[in-house]
Amino acid sequence: MSAECTVLSAEKKNTAQHSQLSTQHLRRYARHIVLPEIGEEGQKKLLASSVLVIGAGGLGSSALAYLAASGIGRLGIVEPDRVELSNLQRQVLFETSDIGRAKVEAARDRIHEVNPECKVEIFSERLTVGNACALIKNFAIVIDGSDNFATRFALNDACFHEKKTLISAAISGFSAQLSTFKPYLGAPHPCYCCLVPDMPEREHDCAQEGIIGPLAGMMGSMQALETIKELLGIGESLSGYVLVIDALTLNMRKVALPRDAACKLCGIG
Numbered sequence: 001m002s003a004e005c006t007v008l009s010a011e012k013k014n015t016a017q018h019s020q021l022s023t024q025h026l027r028r029y030a031r032h033i034v035l036p037e038i039g040e041e042g043q044k045k046l047l048a049s050s051v052l053v054i055g056a057g058g059l060g061s062s063a064l065a066y067l068a069a070s071g072i073g074r075l076g077i078v079e080p081d082r083v084e085l086s087n088l089q090r091q092v093l094f095e096t097s098d099i100g101r102a103k104v105e106a107a108r109d110r111i112h113e114v115n116p117e118c119k120v121e122i123f124s125e126r127l128t129v130g131n132a133c134a135l136i137k138n139f140a141i142v143i144d145g146s147d148n149f150a151t152r153f154a155l156n157d158a159c160f161h162e163k164k165t166l167i168s169a170a171i172s173g174f175s176a177q178l179s180t181f182k183p184y185l186g187a188p189h190p191c192y193c194c195l196v197p198d199m200p201e202r203e204h205d206c207a208q209e210g211i212i213g214p215l216a217g218m219m220g221s222m223q224a225l226e227t228i229k230e231l232l233g234i235g236e237s238l239s240g241y242v243l244v245i246d247a248l249t250l251n252m253r254k255v256a257l258p259r260d261a262a263c264k265l266c267g268i269g
Contacts, residue, residue, distance in 0.1 A: 045231060046228065051076070051141050051231075053077055055151075056104060056107045058091055059145035059216055062092060062216065062220025065093060067228075068114045068115045073119060074121065075118060076121045078135055079107070081103050132154045136155075141165045142165070149200060159181065160265055167180050167223045167230070173211065173212065174248045177244050177245070179239075180230065188258065190263070193265045194263050218245075240258070242254075
């Protein structure tokens with residue numbers, strides 16, 4: 001075989017190897033692809049993956065931006081509210097001109113600016129016990145960026161029954177926590193109710209307690225990171241642990257969260 005034929009044969013072989021990733025994909029996701037934990041096969045998985053984000057606030061905005069940039073193929077957004085001036089201190093998907101717009105629509109437009117190939121499904125409604133299962137059933141992983149316990153409990157129940165991995169974070173003031181819940185896998189994996197067994201008698205919202213803006217971005221980014229890890233099966237899962245963060249001291253503690261045998265959801269049976 002001539003040298004020219006050998007070169008052409010090698011080029012055809014390389015083209016075949018990259019057939020599922022276009023030249024644009026190889027360039028856009030180059031910093032992922034060089035990571036041995038991800039590589040081309042991992043990036044293909046991300047492009048074929050779907051993630052539903054509950055809430056497009058401080059947590060959801062950051063998570064959505066990084067998931068879109070990372071190449072998640074399909075994103076869903078559940079959010080009933082409109083953009084307000086007070087949101088702009090921490091909800092980085094929005095800008096002043098978005099005030100008054102539905103958050104799901106503004107978020108979809110910004111995501112398409114970040115990554116035009118990302119498919120975005122929007123649900124301008126509040127997640128409830130009645131609609132939770134229908135909303136999450138067609139997505140691989142669910143991110144909880146909500147700001148109230150009623151939504152968190154309804155989402156936890158739905159994810160358990162639909163066998164969906166839940167990446168949950170919460171922030172208040174300068175404090176935050178993050179965990180992954182996969183109770184459908186059985187022991188020793190806990191659910192959210194193992195962490196918070198009952199609805200608090202009184203709940204304060206962020207308008208009352210305040211939130212330092214960058215912490216919302218930090219935790220949303222960490223939710224995106226944990227989502228990618230779960231989708232690719234890399235690293236160590238946070239299931240069975242809670243990461244607790246004090247932003248004033250930058251003290252981070254990874255606290256064990258055992259499955260509660262008496263849990264009203266995952267402890268039954």
